[in-house]
Amino acid sequence: xxxxxxxxxxxxxxxxxxxxxxxxxxxxxxxxxxxxxxxxxxxxxxxxxxxxxxxxxxxxxxxxxxxxxxxxxxxxxxxxxxxxxxxxxxxxxxxxxxxxxxxxxxxxxxxxxxxxxxxxxxxxxxxxxxxxxxxxxxxxxxxxxxxxxxxxxxxxxxxxxxxxxxxxxxxxxxxxxxxxxxxxxxxxxxxxxxxxxxxxxxxxxxxxxxxxxxxxxxxxxxxxxxxxxxxxxxxxxxxxxxxxxxxxxxxxxxxxxxxxxxxxxxxxxxxxxxxxxxxxxxxxxxxxxxxxxxxxxxxxxxxxxxxxxxxxxxxxxxxxxxxxxxxxxxxxxxxxxxxxxxxxxxxxxxxxxxxxxxxxxxxxxxxxxxxxxxxxxxxxxxxxxxxxxxxxxxxxxxxxxxxxxxxxxxxxxxxxxxxxxxxxxxxxxxxxxxxxxxxxxxxxxxxxxxxxxxxxxxxxxxxxxxxxxxxxxxxxxxxxxxxxxxxxxxxxxxxxxxxxxxxxxxxxxxxxxxxxxxxxxxxxxxxxxxxxxxxxxxxxxxxxxxxxxxxxxxxxxx
Amino acid sequence: xxxxxxxxxxxxxxxxxxxxxxxxxxxxxxxxxxxxxxxxxxxxxxxxxxxxxxxxxxxxxxxxxxxxxxxxxxxxxxxxxxxxxxxxxxxxxxxxxxxxxxxxxxxxxxxxxxxxxxxxxxxxxxxxxxxxxxxxxxxxxxxxxxxxxxxxxxxxxxxxxxxxxxxxxxxxxxxxxxxxxxxxxxxxxxxxxxxxxxxxxxxxxxxxxxxxxxxxxxxxxxxxxxxxxxxxxxxxxxxxxxxxxxxxxxxxxxxxxxxxxxxx
Numbered sequence: 001x002x003x004x005x006x007x008x009x010x011x012x013x014x015x016x017x018x019x020x021x022x023x024x025x026x027x028x029x030x031x032x033x034x035x036x037x038x039x040x041x042x043x044x045x046x047x048x049x050x051x052x053x054x055x056x057x058x059x060x061x062x063x064x065x066x067x068x069x070x071x072x073x074x075x076x077x078x079x080x081x082x083x084x085x086x087x088x089x090x091x092x093x094x095x096x097x098x099x100x101x102x103x104x105x106x107x108x109x110x111x112x113x114x115x116x117x118x119x120x121x122x123x124x125x126x127x128x129x130x131x132x133x134x135x136x137x138x139x140x141x142x143x144x145x146x147x148x149x150x151x152x153x154x155x156x157x158x159x160x161x162x163x164x165x166x167x168x169x170x171x172x173x174x175x176x177x178x179x180x181x182x183x184x185x186x187x188x189x190x191x192x193x194x195x196x197x198x199x200x201x202x203x204x205x206x207x208x209x210x211x212x213x214x215x216x217x218x219x220x221x222x223x224x225x226x227x228x229x230x231x232x233x234x235x236x237x238x239x240x241x242x243x244x245x246x247x248x249x250x251x252x253x254x255x256x257x258x259x260x261x262x263x264x265x266x267x268x269x270x271x272x273x274x275x276x277x278x279x280x281x282x283x284x285x286x287x288x289x290x291x292x293x294x295x296x297x298x299x300x301x302x303x304x305x306x307x308x309x310x311x312x313x314x315x316x317x318x319x320x321x322x323x324x325x326x327x328x329x330x331x332x333x334x335x336x337x338x339x340x341x342x343x344x345x346x347x348x349x350x351x352x353x354x355x356x357x358x359x360x361x362x363x364x365x366x367x368x369x370x371x372x373x374x375x376x377x378x379x380x381x382x383x384x385x386x387x388x389x390x391x392x393x394x395x396x397x398x399x400x401x402x403x404x405x406x407x408x409x410x411x412x413x414x415x416x417x418x419x420x421x422x423x424x425x426x427x428x429x430x431x432x433x434x435x436x437x438x439x440x441x442x443x444x445x446x447x448x449x450x451x452x453x454x455x456x457x458x459x460x461x462x463x464x465x466x467x468x469x470x471x472x473x474x475x476x477x478x479x480x481x482x483x484x485x486x487x488x489x490x491x492x493x494x495x496x497x498x499x500x501x502x503x504x505x506x507x508x509x510x511x512x513x514x515x516x517x518x519x520x521x522x523x524x525x526x527x528x529x530x531x532x533x534x535x536x537x538x539x540x541x542x543x544x545x546x547x548x549x550x551x552x553x554x555x556x557x558x
Numbered sequence: 559x560x561x562x563x564x565x566x567x568x569x570x571x572x573x574x575x576x577x578x579x580x581x582x583x584x585x586x587x588x589x590x591x592x593x594x595x596x597x598x599x600x601x602x603x604x605x606x607x608x609x610x611x612x613x614x615x616x617x618x619x620x621x622x623x624x625x626x627x628x629x630x631x632x633x634x635x636x637x638x639x640x641x642x643x644x645x646x647x648x649x650x651x652x653x654x655x656x657x658x659x660x661x662x663x664x665x666x667x668x669x670x671x672x673x674x675x676x677x678x679x680x681x682x683x684x685x686x687x688x689x690x691x692x693x694x695x696x697x698x699x700x701x702x703x704x705x706x707x708x709x710x711x712x713x714x715x716x717x718x719x720x721x722x723x724x725x726x727x728x729x730x731x732x733x734x735x736x737x738x739x740x741x742x743x744x745x746x747x748x749x750x751x752x753x754x755x756x757x758x759x760x761x762x763x764x765x766x767x768x769x770x771x772x773x774x775x776x777x778x779x780x781x782x783x784x785x786x787x788x789x790x791x792x793x794x795x796x797x798x799x800x801x802x803x804x805x806x807x808x809x810x811x812x813x814x815x816x817x818x819x820x821x822x
Binding site: 041042043044045046047050083084085086087088101102108109111112115116119120123124127170171264267268271272275279280281282283284285286287289290291292295297298299300301302303304305306307308310407408409410411413414417418419420421 | 661704705706707708709712713716717718719720721722724725726727728729730731733734775778779782784785786787788789790792793794795796798799800801802803805806807809810811813814815817818820
């Protein structure tokens with residue numbers, strides 16, 4: 001610093017306080033650095049924000065609930081103001097939930113805020129992950145952040161499930177009973193695990209306090225940690241962007257955080273808050289007073305878990321106990337006695353969910369292996385331009401949705417006046433066929449859309465103007481797309497079939513052959529992007545078709 | 559006394575004891591059943607002319623399926639001994655005469671007036687003793703205990719009718735209907751007679767006072783409305799999940815599009 005600079009003194013009192021703080025913590029440098037970070041603008045980039053904001057809402061409303069909730073399983077007789085349960089024996093947890101709902105001012109609203117936020121939290125995390133998957137945002141260098149996101153989804157499910165069980169009402173107790181059943185179905189360790197978890201026989205008197213510790217401390221702390229890592233990596237990697245003119249793999253086109261994004265994101269938080277508050281004020285959720293206290297004997301019709309656990313419940317509903325004469329309950333004779341392997345619980349409870357998450361976590365590496373594409377990607381794919389990935393994704397979504405639908409098979413039956421058995425048979429069929437059909441159908445649709453894009457680039461849009469030639473022939477004018485649009489339509493990764501390649505020693509390994517097979521399956525059918533020479537040739541042939549309003553593109557091209 | 563203690567080790571002593579026990583249980587059961595039947599028969603106060611009128615109505619409207627003497631045919635069960643309550647429920651809620659054969663009789667507009675229904679009921683009751691139309695005292699919800707009724711309901715009814723009485727699915731197109739808006743009398747009669755696929759909850763299973771408690775519970779939750787906002791059909795987490803994925807996410811997406819509507 002030059003010697004003639006005098007010490008800066010702020011003119012106002014606020015300024016002096018700000019300067020005092022800044023000279024000690026160096027906030028302005030952070031603001032300067034972070035405030036100039038650029039984020040691209042697209043509506044589909046905002047679901048992660050929704051997830052973050054609903055999580056903040058969960059923390060706020062959850063803290064309120066802890067002030068009044070007592071997670072004890074001690075038996076009490078309810079004596080609050082909800083008449084249809086007066087004098088009924090229940091656990092303290094259930095009684096305090098009823099007190100929050102009926103006797104604490106604003107308690108029911110806060111419960112509903114908490115529950116609706118939880119539903120929206122997992123929904124927005126899921127949609128965010130779908131966006132990331134279908135646009136290819138998980139590719140290098142963001143593979144690890146994809147994993148962190150997947151872990152966040154699982155933690156979201158864990159937070160949801162532990163919270164869902166806390167009121168100790170009939171509905172959640174039935175859910176816990178299913179968890180107990182799945183645990184006991186695990187070979188060898190199952191019974192011990194269940195006894196350990198419930199502190200004795202189900203339901204015992206320990207499980208609610210244990211779930212409470214997990215729900216208010218461990219799981220949220222882990223979510224916070226993962227969110228921090230997630231956001232840190234977003235800052236390090238910078239945000240991805242959709243292809244467009246001026247957007248390359250080496251830049252980010254958008255608005256700076258300060259002031260545009262700080263204002264937008266801050267405002268968006270309050271918008272999400274407002275939406276949740278509106279929904280919570282107008283729509284009832286989880287009316288535990290209807291379900292009544294948990295008691296192992298009754299099971300209500302229409303017993304389902306919250307939506308995000310639904311797919312596991314659905315898989316359990318789809319699984320037959322016996323197939324003709326073949327039983328899925330295997331009795332294995334050991335020297336010390338018979339042990340039962342309960343495959344009709346074990347398979348549906350663990351296999352579909354396990355397969356779904358395994359493919360999800362492994363996908364960035366699977367794709368890198370098949371495509372041999374290890375480059376950094378900061379430009380996103382339009383889903384149609386990666387037909388293989390989009391098809392795999394849609395197959396996964398269909399697989400999930402079939403199980404999801406199966407969780408509400410009883411409601412499908414009553415509301416569409418069909419037989420419950422038929423619903424189950426259809427969904428069983430779709431469970432196997434649905435993903436396959438979805439894969440091929442989606443790929444065909446993607447390829448067709450790509451062909452349409454080619455068509456538009458080469459021959460222009462149909463202008464809707466019919467011309468009659470002097471000879472009496474009719475033809476439609478085609479309007480050339482402008483250069484911005486053409487950039488979007490032509491600028492994408494052209495993935496091709498890569499045949500098996502020998503390694504350094506000249507061998508083609510079996511793994512490499514397998515890779516080549518998958519590569520052929522994925523990329524045999526492809527639509528190549530329009531090349532400049534093709535474009536020129538097409539324009540030369542169609543030059544006379546151009547219509548007015550195309551001057552902009554002409555001037556931009558030159 | 560000595561003779562008795564000697565014989566108690568006789569090989570046939572256990573058999574004799576078992577027979578004796580069965581005999582006592584059986585006689586008590588028959589006696590109890592007779593008392594109930596007698597009670598049911600007592601409460602029917604229909605006149606002979608009512609029974610005759612009912613008979614005419616029966617032949618004109620019901621005999622096609624149930625047979626000329628209510629003895630039953632391939633298309634409909636025998637009605638001898640089903641009692642007045644069954645007729646009052648089935649005809650009074652419009653389920654009978656049945657619109658068409660199906661997994662179960664559907665509710666439709668009631669086809670007869672109250673007098674005709676009571677005449678039909680009287681006729682069927684005259685064919686054999688069965689559950690009678692319940693007394694007013696068992697339908698008075700101001701006397702009932704909603705909390706106890708709720709407990710009885712959750713243990714006995716919720717598995718088909720749903721904890722909030724919103725109804726639920728059964729196998730092969732059968733279903734348990736919603737209980738919202740069903741008359742007190744009809745709820746009682748359904749429990750007593752077990753219409754369609756419903757099991758019978760007789761008076762030794764759920765006592766008349768408990769039946770009144772159940773009715774009180776149902777009417778209380780119906781009158782209470784839904785605390786905390788619209789109930790979304792009281793269908794539980796499926797309706798809630800559907801709502802957040804459609805309306806909730808829909809509103810959120812509308813806002814995200816608005817916030818990013820200025821292209822960068």
